[in-house]
Amino acid sequence: MDNTEYPTYLNEYQAERLADLVESKGLMTAPANLKSAILERSRQTDVQMIAGANRLGRQAELLFYGLKVGAAVVCSISLILAAPLIRQTQMEHQSERQNRQSSDLQNGRQDEARLPLHDRFHRSLMEFSERAGAFISEPIDMEVFFND
Amino acid sequence: MGINNTEQLEQWIDQYQNLIYSICFQMTGDYFEAQDLTQETFLSAYKCSAYFDGRNPRAWLCRIASNKCLDYLKANGRRQIPTDDRFFLTYQDSSPPPERSLTEKDIRQQLYACCMRLKPPYREAALDYYYYEMDIRQMAEKTGKNIKTLQTHIYRAKAMLRKMLRKEDLEDG
DSSP: OOOOOOOOOOOHHHHHHHHHHHHHTOOOOOOTTHHHHHHHHHTSHHHHHHHHHHHHHHHHHHHHHHHHHHHHHHHHHHHHHHHHHHHHHHHHHHHHHHHHHHHHHHHOOOOGGGSOHHHHHHHHHHHHHHHHHHHHHHHHHHHHHHHO | OOSOHHHHHHHHHHHHHHHHHHHHHHHHOOHHHHHHHHHHHHHHHHHTGGGOOSSOHHHHHHHHHHHHHHHHHHHHOOSOOOOHHHHHHHHHHSOOHHHHHHHHHHHHHHHHHHHHHSOTTHHHHHIIIIISOOOHHHHHHHHOOOHHHHHHHHHHHHHHHHHHHHHHHHHHO
16 A cells, blocks of 8 residues: 655645756756647647637636626616605605695595505505605615715 | 737747756656656646636746646655655755756666667657657658557557666666
8 A cells, every 4th residue: 555645736836946946956858849749739629629618618707707797887876876766756755645644634534444445555555665765765865964 | 818829838838848847857757757747737738728817827837737747646656755845855955957967868868778679660750759859740751651650659659668667767776
């Protein structure tokens, strides 16, 4: 059984040191036909396929990263653009609600149960969108406050 | 990118082939294995060039070469090589440059003697390719033989030479 201990793979610093040491002792001359043999081999289909696949993989990696960054930028811009619209809608809802409340006070409060189903659904939806709008615009308000 | 991958490979070979070959020979102590590992190192670099950051090709190539040599040594499991820190100390303590050139000359002499012991057509193929370091195309022009046939001759000659050199190594001690 082989009990020889082998060094672990070299890191870049160790590889650099190894190169310095070998160079300091004088380099051997590589066979003259080595270059042509390597170039010949590099032109073969299997090597070209692996090199091509690696290049494509790298490009796909970069493209995917670019797409992720692009999507994040688009989302951020759309949120920034949507913030004033949300606030505007919220204000419109508030004024509409106030108008309705004042008209209710004037005409006497109607019984909620007597409202048609679609009106009740509409009212619940409005309330929900108001709360959602307030929730979203809260950090934006804070941001505006900090920047002011 | 102003330079294509093949041009890049050619540049690396021109600049670092002696260094990589020396590292492989130092680590394996085998003439043929050093050639094969040098070739593998440059081919791996070519295949993975898309992932290379372009900062330090010398260190990168040396790293590939040394890792390939370690893989070879581990797979063979027969040569004693020192561990981590002692690995570098061994290099610093070993023979000075004049002895190296003598060793290189010795290797060539030994190679010539082994080539001469082969039978035709392997003798001619081995001499032209390994001793005179001729290109396979030049050999095809010189002999008028097919490249595939010559490749087969070289492959078989290499196996026989390897066997002879190992046998001599064992006999020497």
